[in-house]
């Protein structure tokens with residue numbers, strides 16, 4: 183497979199061209215022939231013009247690439263190596279929603295030929311590839327797993343908004359269903375990953391490695407959020423405590439905050455779901471999730487308490503929320519916990535204005551039914567900075583003062599302004 187791809191005797195098809203799939207497809211397209219397939223024709227049309235619909239890549243990333251963008255299933259038939267990078271969200275019960283993954287597998291199964299490779303990149307629980315996806319590939323193709331087609335798993339570790347840890351600079355874990363395919367898959371990724379690949383012995387190990395990376399982060403942030411709640415009651419500044427503790431060589435640097443998005447706030451549910459099938463109730467993982475999922479409501483409740491303490495009638499209060507993306511410096515609003523803060527405040531009767539220099543007005547309207555304002559309309563009783571985009575980093579006390587009533591409450595969730603605020607009522611996690 184490796185030789186045929188390098189010699190351009192065959193092609194790779196990347197299924198799902200989102201945050202993960204598009205960078206992979208473009209990187210490979212500098213070395214081999216690639217077919218980029220996505221169900222959404224509107225996204226394909228943008229990519230054909232050299233535009234990344236997720237706004238992570240510049241038009242330069244498309245230059246010099248041997249790639250065909252398509253939403254036509256017939257176009258992927260000529261590929262022999264398939265890389266699947268479709269979403270793996272959770273449903274309303276916080277259980278794995280495998281529909282996009284199984285649908286993509288169904289599509290690949292229909293075009294699978296003897297000798298083909300399928301490599302999954304979507305984050306899943308250990309066992310998903312071989313227990314849930316492989317049977318679909320076998321059923322649709324009539325071929326036998328391992329004997330007639332090979333499967334691998336290579337999780338993605340890119341971090342949206344991070345210009346330093348980009349795809350080619352992150353070590354990639356690779357695996358295959360047998361020794362030969364594992365080696366070929368590793369070599370294929372070595373074509374593009376400058377940082378090198380890390381071979382593991384099985385697909386399950388690769389699946390597990392990815393899901394625990396994000397689960398570990400979720401649990402650590404949950405611990406910081408719990409500390410923040412405790413220290414708030416004790417009237418101790420959490421950030422000052424964390425900075426002092428971090429002077430010890432082995433203290434881990436994590437900070438409190440809202441945990442949203444489609445990875446850290448989602449992947450632990452995949453692991454705890456699978457653990458349950460083995461009669462293990464994942465207590466630490468679930469506790470972390472419960473804390474982090476409740477943080478938006480906690481923040482809103484603190485704001486309410488503080489404004490009531492100022493003797494304000496909260497139904498008359500106007501609040502500005504700055505930042506609605508799931509984290510700083512990205513455009514992605516999926517599963518953003520800023521909307522928990524907003525909706526909880528609205529449920530108390532507040533008027534809540536929202537601004538964000540990066541989020542799309544249309545998406546906020548479609549996904550959450552809310553209007554993003556292009557500019558704040560002061561004066562406000564409280565301003566909550568949920569994520570600190572670069573555009574917000576240099577704001578100072580005078581700016582916030584100019585946007586608020588005389589007793590403005592500034593809620594600086596990430597502690598960005600903690601050394602710059604002297605006179606305002608100030609609270610951070």
Ligand SMILES: NC(=O)c1ccc[n+]([C@@H]2O[C@H](COP(=O)([O-])OP(=O)(O)OC[C@H]3O[C@@H](n4cnc5c(N)ncnc54)[C@H](O)[C@@H]3O)[C@@H](O)[C@H]2O)c1
Pocket residue numbers: 197198199200201202203219220221222225236267268269270282283285286287289303304305306338339340341342444445
């Ligand atoms: N976004 C990240 O930073 C990141 C990082 C590491 C891992 N991951 C994981 O990678 C996977 C993909 O995430 P993403 O953020 O790229 O998702 P995304 O929503 O940005 O993109 C997915 C793309 O797949 C397309 N798609 C959906 N179903 C399809 C199908 N059946 N056939 C073809 N195309 C289909 C969608 O139209 C979309 O363009 C997920 O499992 C995610 O957990 C994401």
